[in-house]
Amino acid sequence: xxxxxxxxxxxxxxxxxxxxxxxxxxxxxxxxxxxxxxxxxxxxxxxxxxxxxxxxxxxxxxxxxxxxxxxxxxxxxxxxxxxxxxxxxxxxxxxxxxxxxxxxxxxxxxxxxxxxxxxxxxxxxxxxxxxxxxxxxxxxxxxxxxxxxxxxxxxxxxxxxxxxxxxxxxxxxxxxxxxxxxxxxxxxxxxxxxxxxxxxxxxxxxxxxxxxxxxxxxxxxxxxxxxxxxxxxxxxxxxxxxxxxxxxxxxxxxxxxxxxxxxxxxxxxxxxxxxxxxxxxxxxxxxxxxxxxxxxxxxxxxxxxxxxxxxxxxxxxxxxxxxxxxxxxxxxxxxxxxxxxxxxxxxxxxxxxxxxxxxxxxxxxxxxxxxxxxxxxxxxxxxxxxxxxxxxxxxxxxxxxxxxxx
Numbered sequence: 001x002x003x004x005x006x007x008x009x010x011x012x013x014x015x016x017x018x019x020x021x022x023x024x025x026x027x028x029x030x031x032x033x034x035x036x037x038x039x040x041x042x043x044x045x046x047x048x049x050x051x052x053x054x055x056x057x058x059x060x061x062x063x064x065x066x067x068x069x070x071x072x073x074x075x076x077x078x079x080x081x082x083x084x085x086x087x088x089x090x091x092x093x094x095x096x097x098x099x100x101x102x103x104x105x106x107x108x109x110x111x112x113x114x115x116x117x118x119x120x121x122x123x124x125x126x127x128x129x130x131x132x133x134x135x136x137x138x139x140x141x142x143x144x145x146x147x148x149x150x151x152x153x154x155x156x157x158x159x160x161x162x163x164x165x166x167x168x169x170x171x172x173x174x175x176x177x178x179x180x181x182x183x184x185x186x187x188x189x190x191x192x193x194x195x196x197x198x199x200x201x202x203x204x205x206x207x208x209x210x211x212x213x214x215x216x217x218x219x220x221x222x223x224x225x226x227x228x229x230x231x232x233x234x235x236x237x238x239x240x241x242x243x244x245x246x247x248x249x250x251x252x253x254x255x256x257x258x259x260x261x262x263x264x265x266x267x268x269x270x271x272x273x274x275x276x277x278x279x280x281x282x283x284x285x286x287x288x289x290x291x292x293x294x295x296x297x298x299x300x301x302x303x304x305x306x307x308x309x310x311x312x313x314x315x316x317x318x319x320x321x322x323x324x325x326x327x328x329x330x331x332x333x334x335x336x337x338x339x340x341x342x343x344x345x346x347x348x349x350x351x352x353x354x355x356x357x358x359x360x361x362x363x364x365x366x367x368x369x370x371x372x373x374x375x376x377x378x379x380x381x382x383x384x385x386x387x388x389x390x391x392x393x394x395x396x397x398x399x400x401x402x403x404x405x406x
Contacts, residue, residue, distance in 0.1 A: 002137040002145055004041040009050055010135050014086035017070065018052070019133040021084075022093070025064035026056045031093070032115070032130040038137060039126050042148045043180060052093045053130060055113045058082050061093055079109055097121060102165040116140045123162055123169050124176060125154050151182030159192035167199030168207055170233060175215040178224035185227045194231035201236060205278035212237060212277070216257035222248045225264070239273055240266040243328075250327035258283055259290065259320055263327060267291045289313070290320035297321035299331040304381040306336055311345045311378060348374055349387050358395050369394055 009015060010033075022031040031054040037047045054061060058077040065072040071085040080095035096118040101108040112118060119128040119140035126147040130138040139145045141156055153176045155162045155169075163169050170193045177185050200208065215221055226244055228234040235241060242264040250263050265273050270291055274284035297309050297318060310318040319337065326333035350373055355366050372394050377383070 002042075002139075003135045004038065004131055004137060005135045007037075007041040007047070007135065009037060009047050010041075010131075012087075012089075014089045015050060015091070016133075017068065017086045018065070018084050018091045018093075021064050021068035021070055022052070022054055022056060022061065023133065024068070025060060026054065029132060030055045032132055032138065034130050035122075035127050038129040038131045039144075039148055039180070041131075042129070042137070042145070043151075045180075050089075050091050052091055053096055053115075053118060054093055055096055057111060058095055061095070080111055099165060107165060120156060121165075122156050123166075123172055125156055126152070126180070127176075128156055148180075151180055152186060153177045153181050153189065154186045155189050155192070159189045160196060163192055163196050163199065167196065167203055168211060170196065170200055171203075171208065171211040171215065174224045174228050174233070175211055175218075177227065178215045178218035178221040181224070185224075190227060190231055193233060197232045197236060200233060205276060208237065209277040209279055213257045213261070216260045217255070219255070220251065221260065222251050234264065237273075237277075238264050238266075239269045239276075246327045249330060250323060253323050253327060253333065258286060259323060262287050262290045262320070263324055267293065286316065286320070289317035290324060292321040292325065295325070298325045299329065299333045299336055301336065303336070303339060306340055307343060307345075307381060308378050310340055310343070311382070315345075346382055349377070350391055354388075354391060355395070358391070360395060365398065369398060 004010060019031060023029075031052050033050065034053040035051045037050045040047045056064065058074070058080055061082045062072045062074065062077075065082070065084050073083040073085065075081050075083045075092070080097055082093050084091040084093055095111045096113060096115065097109040098112045098114075098117040099107045099121045100110050107121075109121075115130065115138065119130075122128040124147070125141045125144040127144075128139075128141050129144040129148065130140070132138070137145065143154060146152070147154055153173060155173070173185075173189055173193055215224060218224065222244070225234065225247060229242065229244060247260065247263050251260055254260065262270070265287070270287045271284070274287050279287070297306075297313075299322065301309070306318075306322075309321075313321070318340070322333050322337060322340075325331075348370070350370070352362060352366050352370070355369055356362070360366055360369060369391075373391055376390060376394070377387075
């Protein structure tokens with residue numbers, strides 16, 4: 001039997017404490033690890049979350065944990081989920097379930113003691129893998145182990161049935177392919193996603209944006225994004241056709257999921273898509289700041305011009321615009337990016353006090369003079385000296401203007 005005996009998380013005293021608490025109440029093999037921790041261990045990838053499936057009812061799970069002095073949080077008892085906290089680490093424990101009713105967004109479930117029934121309601125075969133307390137792996141669908149070994153993302157049972165239970169599984173199909181898939185996506189799964197692609201429009205914006213940004217965080221999301229476009233899913237999310245060659249180039253330049261998203265959106269639709277996906281204000285503002293309608297930022301600009309742009313835009317917007325421009329022009333941004341990252345924009349070296357000592361009273365003229373100084377200083381590439389002479393010349397020039405034009 002396949003096992004994950006070497007997994008570090010399996011040996012943690014916190015992990016052992018939780019499993020021992022459950023087995024003390026429900027007997028040997030009443031609880032098994034499930035999902036990502038098993039899948040990632042088999043695929044040699046890091047494990048962040050430890051999820052556990054159990055035959056115990058939620059009330060019995062709570063009691064078992066408390067009997068061993070472990071914290072038990074009823075995070076979703078109606079759906080069978082209790083969170084155990086051991087040594088400060090959370091473990092999500094869910095009673096085995098079968099679906100009674102689904103509507104494409106949520107499910108009504110009934111508890112079961114049948115591992116096969118629980119596996120049958122899961123999305124993909126490689127996510128329906130279980131491991132006992134000692135690390136022995138169970139594969140109720142019969143295909144999860146081979147899928148994990150070969151990097152295949154295959155729905156449990158009929159793909160359309162799984163998708164109709166929860167349309168988010170369309171996005172999860174592409175997200176898991178981006179993270180764990182190799183070769184071409186499963187043909188039957190891809191075809192089902194295409195036939196039911198309109199279902200993504202029924203999902204809450206928060207679920208869609210979370211799944212989409214996870215997908216775009218993959219090391220190389222391009223094959224998955226191309227498959228999404230092929231299936232007609234991408235256009236439903238972004239509101240237009242994307243230049244996937246630009247996306248592919250940008251994906252090689254940056255791992256940033258939000259910046260990768262920005263090149264999938266028509267510039268004119270960035271605000272609308274951000275609102276539709278209910279991105280945070282900070283995410284929305286960054287998407288909008290990355291739009292460069294005039295194309296002023298480019299890998300071929302001079303360093304003085306780049307310093308001026310960085311100073312005016314701020315580092316994040318400047319770098320986002322530069323990387324997008326590099327992706328569109330297929331130019332290397334590094335010769336300009338490196339010196340800009342090494343440069344710290346200086347603070348404006350003069351202020352209202354410097355004008356006051358020159359007899360300029362506070363008011364609109366102060367703002368006008370400071371703006372003129374700043375523009376001149378930027379145009380000369382931020383010199384370190386000569387500030388007093390520059391300011392004197394500006395004051396003198398304005399003082400010489402007829403009073404009606406000041």
